[in-house]
Every structure is written in structure tokens, then in C-alpha cells.
Amino acid sequence: DIQMTxxxxxxxxxxxxxxTITCRASQGISNYLAWLQQKPGKAPQSLIYAASSLHSxxxxxxxxxxxxxxFTLTISSLxxxxxxxxxxQQYLSYPQTFGQGTKVEIK
Amino acid sequence: xxxxxxxxxxxxxxxxxxxxxxxxSGFTFGLYAMHWVRQAPGxxxxxxxxxxxxGDNTYYANSVKGRFTVSRDNSKDTLYLQIGxxxxxxxxxxxxxxxxxxxxxxxxxxxxxWGQGTLVTVSS
Numbered sequence: 326d327i328q329m330t331x332x333x334x335x336x337x338x339x340x341x342x343x344x345t346i347t348c349r350a351s352q353g354i355s356n357y358l359a360w361l362q363q364k365p366g367k368a369p370q371s372l373i374y375a376a377s378s379l380h381s382x383x384x385x386x387x388x389x390x391x392x393x394x395x396f397t398l399t400i401s402s403l404x405x406x407x408x409x410x411x412x413x414q415q416y417l418s419y420p421q422t423f424g425q426g427t428k429v430e431i432k
Numbered sequence: 433x434x435x436x437x438x439x440x441x442x443x444x445x446x447x448x449x450x451x452x453x454x455x456x457s458g459f460t461f462g463l464y465a466m467h468w469v470r471q472a473p474g475x476x477x478x479x480x481x482x483x484x485x486x487g488d489n490t491y492y493a494n495s496v497k498g499r500f501t502v503s504r505d506n507s508k509d510t511l512y513l514q515i516g517x518x519x520x521x522x523x524x525x526x527x528x529x530x531x532x533x534x535x536x537x538x539x540x541x542x543x544x545x546w547g548q549g550t551l552v553t554v555s556s
Contacts, residue, residue: 355537357535357537357540357542359535359542359543361477367548368527368546368547368548368549369469369477369527369546370546371532371542371543371544371545371546374532374534374535374542374544375534375535378534378535380544412476412477414477414542416535416536416537416540416541416542417537417539417540418537418539418540419479419482419491419539419540420479420491420493420494421467421479421540421542422479423476423477423478423479424476425476426476426477
């Protein structure tokens with residue numbers, strides 16, 4: 326199975342901050358990477374697919390980049406509704422695997 | 433409204449079984465492959481199973497192979513997951529998710545729509 330490793334596991338940030346989360350795959354996955362957002366007690370929501378393409382309705386302050394093994398999710402200006410846990414997910418092959426999550430908390 | 437709604441979770445004894453359902457609405461359900469993903473309490477996401485749009489092809493994670501069965505009834509716009517021989521390791525929220533045909537490799541696709549989840553509790 327492809328292992329996905331996110332860093333950091335958690336971070337504290339203020340509204341308006343620029344936030345970057347990284348995700349590393351244990352082998353090359355081209356751009357077959359998605360980013361998900363999950364708020365407490367809620368279902369995941371898909372933010373980004375193909376490493377950098379935003380799903381419909383996702384604010385433009387979210388962006389993704391990377392290819393191969395190293396990927397980043399950036400929130401350009403953190404908003405109150407962005408405090409959540411973020412997961413990366415590879416879909417190159419089965420089983421699809423997820424990073425362990427990055428919890429973004431209010432400083 | 434385009435949505436997925438899971439049901440069928442509940443309290444089950446170790447070794448028991450349940451059938452989870454996922455009803456789709458607001459889109460042509462039969463055109464989409466579907467995934468099941470689960471989340472243990474306080475833990476991350478774990479991929480469980482997939483089924484093709486017509487039900488002919490399925491995939492199971494090693495952790496559930498032989499104990500879980502995925503199926504669908506496109507006439508009812510409903511996806512199912514029969515889960516059995518349950519243990520505490522199977523406890524958590526089970527989500528269904530719709531495949532995003534824009535986001536596919538040669539073997540697998542990401543998701544664009546998730547249900548709200550149904551909770552499975554395994555306890556005597």
C-alpha cells in the first residue's frame with residue numbers, strides 16, 4: 326500500500342495567516358492526489374483533486390500544488406470557517422490511502 | 433438537492449452483522465461508481481470498498497475482505513454494505529462517497545460528494 330504522511334499533525338494559526346500543509350507519498354503518484362476538509366462531527370468535504378484543481382464552490386484562498394511524491398495545500402488567508410482537519414488522499418491505486426490528518430486550530 | 437444519505441448503523445454485538453445503506457438523490461445514481469470509507473472514533477479515514485456503476489466490479493480493503501460485501505440497486509438509487517464478523521476494530525462512522533469522474537487514475541477515482549455517515553458501534 327502507498328503510505329501518505331502529512332506534516333505537521335497540528336498547527337495553531339490566526340485569522341488572516343497563510344497556512345501550508347505538506348503531504349508526502351511513499352512512492353510516486355503523479356498528480357493523483359486529493360485534499361479533504363473535515364470539521365468536527367461532520368463528513369469530509371472534497372476540496373482539491375488532481376493535486377491542484379479546486380472542486381466547485383471551494384474558495385480561491387485554497388490552493389494545491391505538487392507532483393510525484395511531494396504535495397502542499399495552502400490557505401492564503403485563513404478564515405474562521407477554515408479551522409478543521411485536513412487530509413490528503415492518493416487515488417493512484419487501491420487501496421486508496423489517506424494521510425493521518427492535520428488539525429488547524431485557532432491561536 | 434444532490435446528496436447521499438446513509439442509514440443502517442447501530443449497536444451490534446461482537447461477531448454480529450449489519451447492512452448499511454446509502455441513498456443517492458439529485459443525480460443519476462446508476463452512472464457513478466461508489467466508495468465506502470470509515471473512520472474509527474477520534475481517528476483518521478480508512479478506505480473500505482468500492483463498486484462500479486453497474487455493480488459488476490468490486491474492491492475490498494484487506495482488513496474487511498471476506499467479511500464485508502458491497503452491492504447496489506440502481507433501480508432504488510441505493511448502495512449497500514453488508515458488514516459481518518464484526519469486532520471493535522470495525523467500530524466507527526461509515527461514509528459513502530460518489531466517484532468524481534474528472535479525478536481518475538487508470539485504476540481508481542477520487543470522490544466529489546460524501547454522505548453524512550452512519551455510526552456502527554460494536555459492543556456486548
